[in-house]
Amino acid sequence: MLSFTVIGVFCLFVSVIFTLVTLYLRWHFDYWRKRGVHGPQPNLLTGTFPKSSAGQCNLLEELHEIYLRYKATQKYVGIFTARTPKLFICDPQLALQILTQHFKHFRDNESSQWTNAHVEQMRLSSPFVSIGEEWKARRSELVPALTLNKIRSFYSVMRDSAQKTIDFLAAASTQTQDVKEVANRYTAQFMSNFIWGIEANAFAVPSKTTAPSASLSPVHCMARDIISQSLQCVRYYGRTAAWPWLRKLHPVRFFPIAADRFFQQLLVDAVKARSKQATEGGGVRRGDVIDHLQQLRDKKSLNGIQIAGHTTTILIDGYETAAILIAHCLLLLARNARVQQKLREELLSIDGADDSFDVLNELPYLEQCLQETLRLFPPLSTLFKLCTKTITLQNADKSIVTLHPGDAVYISTYSFHRDADYFENPETFWPERFAEELGGVRKYREMGVFMPFGDGPRMCPGMKLGLAEAKVAVSELVRSFQVTPASNMRTDNKIAADSFLLTLDGTIELEFKRLN
Template identity: 35%
Template sequence: MLECFIVTFALVGILTAVIYTFLAWNLSYWQKRGIKQAKSYALIGSFPNIFSQKQNIAYDIDEIYRANKSDDNFIGVLMMRTPKLLILNPVCVQKILVSDFKHFHDNEMSKSVDEKSDFILANNPFVLTGEKWKERRVEIVPGLTANRIKVVYSITTDVCHRLTHYIREQSKMSSSTGLGADELCLRYTSEVVSECVLGIRANSLSDESTPIYANTKKIFSHTYIFRLYQLITGFFPAVQNFYKMRFFPKDVEEFFINLMQKTIDLRRKQNLDSGDIINYLLQLQEKRNLSTPELTSHAMTFLTDGFLTTATAISHCLLLLARHQNIQNMLRQEITKNLDDKGNLSFETLSELPYLDACLHEALRIFSPILFNKKLCTSPCELVNKDGSILKVKTNDIIMIPTHSIHHDQSIYEEPEKFKPERFMPENGGLKSYRERGAYLAFGDGPRVCLGVRFALTQSKAAIAELIRNFIIKPNPKTRADNTLNRKSFFGSLEGGIWLDFEEINSN
C-alpha cells in the first residue's frame, strides 16, 4: 500500500514538474536574446487579464509601456507562452509600418486562417500575405476612390435621414435609460454598407430588419472564438499548423454567398452602368473571372471593414460630444454655417469641415477601434535600442504595436484622457503632424493602412453631422462618466455601453 502511494506521489510530482517546465519554458526567452523582458509568469505570461478579464488587456500593455518607454525602444513580452516584441517608441512604430515595411509585411493573424477553414476571412486584405495581398490591394483600391464614394454619397445621406427619423420614433418610446448608441450606429453602418456595396436595402432602421443586418451582426458576436483560439494557440503555437479558426460562421458564409449571387443576377438583369461599388465589383468579376464565393470575399472586405469599427467610431464620437456641450455647439455652428440652399452638406463640403474632422479623429484617438496590432517579421532585420544595442529580429518574430498606449501617452498628447479636438486642427499641425511621428494609428499606417479609411470617414462624418444638426445630444445617466474600456472586448469600446438622450432641435 505504501509502495503504491509512493509511486503515485512520484508520478504526480514528475507530471507536475513536466507541466510547469512546459509552461515556464519561455520565461527567459527575450533575456536570452539580449533584451529586457517584462515580468512574466508561467501560464499567464505578461498579461494576467487575458484570463481574469478584470480589465481590458490594453491596460496590461499600458502598464508595461509606461514603465519602460523612457529606457527602451522595445521590450520582450509573453502572451501565455508565445514570445512577442512590444514596441515602446513611435519612431520605431513608424519604422516598422513604413520605412522597413518589407521586413514586416504581414499581419500575425495570417498564421491562424486559411481558405479551407474560412474562405471569406482568408481573402480579406488584412489577412492576406505576400503577393496575394498586393494583388488584392490592386483589386480593392479602385473600388474605394473618392469618385466612387461620391457616387454613393446620396445613398449615405438618405440613410442619414432615415437614421434621424428612426431616432425620433425610438425616442418617443424610450424609457429613462435613453437610446443605445452602439445599436443605433450598428444599424446605420449596416444600412449604409449594404446599400452602397450590395445595392440592397437592409431595413436595419426599422422594426422589421432583413436577414442582412442579423447575419452581419452575427459575424461579430463570435469574437469569443478568437479569444478561445488565442488562448489555446498561446499555450500551444503548433496548433496553428494543423487547425485554423473560423471567424465567419458557416451559415453566415453561405448566406452572403447566396445574397451575392442574387445581387449579381439582379444588377445584370437591370443592365445598369453606374459608377457605384457593386458595379465595380461586377466589372472586376468579369475581368478576373472570379467565382461567386471569390466576389463575395471582395464584397465582405467592404462590409466587415465598414460595419463594426465605423459604428464604434461614430458612437464614441457622439458620446464625447454629448459630454462636452461647448464642443458640440461649436461643431453644430460649423455644420449649419456650411449647409447649402436646400439645407444639405455636399460631399465636397463634408470633406472640408476641419472641426468635424478634428472631433472624429480625437474620438478615434481616445477610443481606438483596434487597441493593438500584431505584425509578423517576414525577413530578418535589426532594431536599435535606446542604449545603442541591436536586436536581430528573426523571421516569424511577432511584433506588438500598442495603439491605445501611444494614443494615451502624455508625452505625445497633453492631457490624453481629455477630449480636445483642437489637437487635430490645421493651425496646430493637424493629423499629419501626429501620423508623421508614428503617434496616430487609428487606421494603421504605411502600405497596409486600412483600405476603407476614406469610405469609413465619409459615412462617419455624414452621420455625426446629421445628428448634431438635428439633436442636442446628452449622455444618459446610465452611461459611465469615465473612459474605461470594455474588459471583454478586443475593440476600444466603453465598458457598460453608450446610452444617449436625443433632444430634437426646433428648426423654426
C-alpha cells in the same frame, strides 16, 4: 505493501508529468534575457498579461502599463503571451519605421495565422489576413472600390440613410437610445446599398410583442453574428496561447457558416438580378462594389468565394468600424456641451445650396472631432506584425536584437494616443488639438504617435469609407438633436475588457432631444 508501491509509482508519474509541463511552459522564459532585451518577468500560463488573462482588464491596459514603465529607457521590450515571446515597441519613431521604411521586413499580420484554410475560405480573401504576394493582389482588387470618388457618388445614399436614422430616433417611444445599436442600423442601411445595391430596411420598428433584434435586417443580423463569432475566436486564441497545437487539432471559424452561406447567396442573387436587368435593356451601372467586382471577375479570374469574401471585408469595415466611431463620437459630444455647440454652429453655417460631400469633407471642426474620437478609441488599437525578413533593430542603449521570419512584433497605438508627452491631458476630449494652426493630424502622424488606422502599405483600406459614413451621420444627427448622456452613463473612457475593436466598457446610452 503493494498498495503503497502503486501509490508511490502514481505520485512519481504525476510529479514527472507536472515537471515536464512546467518545463514546457517556462521553456522560452529566458528568450529575451539571452538576447539582452529588457522586459517584465513572465508568469506561468499567463505570460506578461496575468490580469487580462483573468478577464480583469483589456490586454491593451496591461500593454499600456508596460509602455509607461519602459518608454523612457527602452525602444522595445520583450513580452510573452503565455509562453510565446513577442517584441513590444515603445518608441513611436521605431514603430513608424516598422510600418513604413521596414515594411518588407514586417509585411504580414499575425492574424494571418488565426485562419485555417481547411476550415474557412471567405475570410482569406481579406487583405488584412492575406500574406505575401497574395496580400498585395487582394488589396489591389479592393482599393479601387473605396476611392474618394466612389464614396462621393454615394453621398446622397449616405444622407438618405442618415435621414432614416433621424426619423427612427424621432419616432422612438423614448429619448434614450443604445447609440451603438442605432449606428449599426445606419451603417447596415448604407452598406447594403453601397455593396449590393439593395434596400436593407434597417429601421423597421420592433412591435411590442417582439424582441428588438426581430426588427433587424438580414444583413445587419449576419454582420452582427460575424462580429460576435470573431470575438469568440479571439478569446479562443487567448485561452490556447500556452497550447497553440490545440488550434490545429480544433480549428475555429472567424465567420459563422451561416454567414458564409448567406453572403455567397446574396452575391449570386445580386448578380442574377443585374443580368436580368441587362437582358431586359434596363441595366444601369450603379458604381457599387458588386459592379466593381463583376468587372474584376473575368480580368483576374476571381471565383465566387473570393468575390463574396471581398464583400464581407468591406462590409465589416463599413458596418462595425464606422459604427464604433459614430457611437463614441456622439458619446464624447454628449459629454461636452461646448464642443457639441461649436460643431453645430459650424454645420448650420453651411448654405443649403453648398451642402455637398466636398464641403462636408472640408469642415475643419467636424474633422477635428472625429480625429479626437479616433485618438481616444482607435479602431486598430494594437498592431500585431510578423517579421517576414531578417532584420536587426537597435535599442536606446545601442544594444541590438535580430529578428527572424516568424517573430512577432506588437505596436500599441492606444499607448501612443494616450501618452501625456505627446497629447496634453490625454483623457480629455479636446478636438482643437488637431487644428491646422497647431500642425493638425500630419504633425502627430509624422511623430508616429497617431495611427488609428495603422500606417504604411497595409493601412486600413476602408479608412476613407468609415470616415465619410461617420461625417454624414454625426453631422446630420448634431444638426437635428441635442445629445446628452443618459443618467446611468459612465463618465470615464474605460474600455471593455473583452473588446478587440476598441469600445467603451458598457452600453453607450444617450438621449436625443429634437431641435427642429
